[in-house]
Amino acid sequence: MSFGISESVRSRAVQVCTPQLFHQAAQSGVVVKTCAEIEDALESLRRGEMSKDDYVALKTKLKAKLPILTPHATFKNGRRLNADAIPSGLSIYDKDHIPDPRGWWKTKSQELKKNKPEVLECILLVHVTPSLEGLRLVFVIPGGMNLADAQKWMSEQLEDKDYDSCVKDLARPSFIVPEDYILFINEEELFKDREAATRSRENGELKGDGAWKAPERGLPDGRPEGAAAAEGSGGAAEGSTGAGSKKAAAEGSTGAGSGAAESKKAPASYPKEYQGVPYPVIIEKLIELLGGEPQHGSRNSFIFTLSCYLRYLCDDNAEWIKQVIPTFGEDRKRAFITVESACNRKQSYRMPSIVSKAVELVRNEEMNTLSANYDDSDFGDINNPESYFYHIHQMPEKLPKLIRLLISKTPGIYRPAVSQAIFPPLASHLCETRFRYLDNVEHEATISSILCAPTGSGKEAITQPINHIMADIRKRDAEQRERERLWKDECNRKGSNKDKRERPQGLVIQEVNIDMTNPAFVLRMKEAENHFLYSKLNELNLFDALKGKTNQHFRIMELAFDLGNYGQDRVGTQSVTETIKVRFNWNACCTPKKCREYFKRVVTDGPISRISFSTIERRPCGSELPVYGTYDAAFDEQLKPYIDNLVKARGLVDCPGARKLAQTLLDENAQFARLSQDVVFENLSFRANVIAYLKACVLYVANGMKWEKSIADFVRWSERYDLYCKLKLFGQMIYDADREQDSVPKTAPRGPKNMLEMLPEQFSLKDYANLRREQGFDDNRKRTMDAVYQWVSRGYVVKLLKDETADTDSLIFRKVHYNRSYLLNKE
Secondary structure (H helix, E strand, O other), X not given: OOOEEEOOOOOOEOEEOOHHHHHHHHOOHHHHHHHHHHHHHHHHHHOOOOOHHHHHHHHHHHHOOOOEEEOOEEEOOOXXXXXXXEEOOEEXXXXXXXXXXXXHHHHHHHHHHHHOHHHHHHEEEEEEOOOOOOEEEEEEOOOOOOHHHHHHHHHHHHOOOOOOOOOOOOOOOXXXXXXXXXXXXXXXXXXXOOOOOOOEEEOOXXXXXXXXXXXXXXXXXXXXXXXXXXXXXXXXXXXXXXXHHHHHHHOOOOOOOOHHHHHHOOOOOOOOEEOOEEHHHHHHHHHHHOOOOOXXXXXXXXXXXXXXXXXXXXXXXXXXXXXXXXXOOOOHHHHHHHHHHHHOOOOOOOOOHHHHHHHHHHHHHHHHHOOOOOOOOOHHHOOOOOOOOOOOOOOOOOXXXXXHHHOOOOOHHHHHHHHHHOHHHHHOOOEOEEEEOOOOOEEOOOOOEEEEOOOXXXXXXXXXXXXXXXXXXXXXXXXXXXXXXXXXXXXXXXXXXXXXXXXXXXXXXXXXXXXXXXXXXXXXXXXXXXXXXXXXXXXXXXXXXXXXXXXXHHHHHHHHHHOOEEEEOOOOOOOOOEEEEOOEEEXXXXXXXXXXXXXXXXXXXXXXXXXXXXXXXXXXXXXXXXXXOOOOHHHHHHHXXXXXXXXXXXXXXXXXXXXXXXXXXXXXXHHHHHHHOOHHHHHHHHHHHHHHHHHHHHHHHHOOOOOOHHHHHHHHHHHHHHHHHHHHHHHHHHHHHHOOOXXXXXXXXXXXXXXXXXXXXEEXXXXXXXXXXXOOOOOOHHHHHHHHHHHHHHOOEEEOOOOOOOOHHHOEEEEOOOOOOOOOOOO
């Protein structure tokens, strides 16, 4: 009945705990000092010197330093994994939020000593928790019980209904505390290596000879493994409660039906993949997590355990499981009876953590192999006409005149990327021009763009269009830079004590070299006189020049979109002391891997959603060399009127067409978010809609304040394209950052899809829950029900079963016709 000890909750390495190791840890300086710091923090909280949130955060951080026990188990491979757990026969009992833990135990122990001395005998360790607001008991599990039953039994003996009932994990850690926190310890019995004995419970009282039996290694439903073998051999041992045995007997004990019937009826066809991953791959990972393939004497019980887990991946269908499960050399007839028996057991709603972990590990391995699926040609289901991203790489047939001109010299494969990259330099021609968005907030054309594509894909395609758009600004900048150079030369010729001419006024230099210091950036912004600064970066990491000491480059990216204030205060007379509004549009290029690496620590902090993204499709091997057109004087002459329209625009510009389009896009995104239940898509769509609105306004102004349907069609596609690139690049990273240690991603890793269209005409709540699992969503029951009832309230489905007393899983829903306004017409 040994248990484990480990250095900290972060460590997976575990060794068998001995009295020497236990006392050494409890007396260590780390334990004493850490618990003292937690006590000090608690006092600060009680005095009002620390907020509750700060206290909880500090307590969690400090507890991570403490060594731990694993009272529930040791682990055969020395790794703290449930799959490797060897139950110790001990159980934790947690009593939280007690004002006086020592007083509570003193009272309870006296009551037990007087009324239930046999219960007190089974309690081996009692100590105050590190938070000083709880109590932890370690006691021996009565024979035949699992952890949940034992904890419930102890609550009955203590007459305590308010206990932590979630402590059912065999790998559950228990923080070691200083010895003066320990209220009681039966050291001899705690570390004693007992032989297995029997123990029974009847009417809340213990009987027997006082010996204790460590339970056998449990199955998912809490039964000992030996029960599976009994069921597999015919089920007689299961007695009157063995539903699986009765069913097997009625079918001639064949599991899949009689041999004659099986030979006459062709087996049903079931999917070969789960979430796009072949079942054999997932099963192989499950077997690995369960400790490897079983030995000869444990094959049948292992098949039972594996079948219990596969129910969650095979729609609780025994026939489906039989098609995918290996039998490890076991007789097929007997193995299939075991599968039937497993499927007749009561199933919990939530997928077990070991199953979700296996799926997650396989998915992560697959993503690493495919470079995070960036080159997945079917990401977002782009070849499905019902998809939100249908043919997303195809631009609309009719384009705005300015867009058509700017991509006219570009090979077809580069045109989507070029059409997005031209907006930052175009917007940089606007000055003091404002547009009012749907929320009544005024925006300027703050647009920045990143072209993210593999090495050698042709990212330089955006350079020539940008050069011609920026030609007039560069000409003015050259004159101002010459003025600045002459002033610097004059100052350098004079001695340090000579009077020097003040810095020239009106040095409006818009295109800047990103390799500059923060003071230079602030000075350029101040001198720009409300014009936009602009920069083109060949590599995204050039932004690090503005990094400073506190990752200010990411803050500048955010402020550039928000038109926020930025600056610096210095005491030196020659230093720059200014606060300015950040008007800074930029283009950058990078590869997918570098882009993810660059933003990995801020994927949920804001920069990504404020930037417009584009990409270039990978060309097939051996493709013809793309050929560009000639950017000649005629091209510049055609471009000039559009540039002039942007330069002369001032003040608040009202564009009813753009506002109407923004509202339409907002509604389409909301509808698709409801149907896909993709939270990350919805969050990214809010700012993507603002960016699309600003692009529409820029095109409207450049077109001489004239609105055209081609502008609406292009901007609608542009927003979808931007969202597609963001989800493909960062979707899974955002899911992982947001999931807060959940065992599965919160939503689909291969892009959002309309899940209502993936369901049959009539479906149950269980059907929808299974679909969510297949698509990679979490198992949260409340979110599952909320999603379906949101569909009901929106008129997408109707509920057929009105009996509210019925099991919610049996509720039946039917789809009704609804307008899918989000579908793009690719005619």
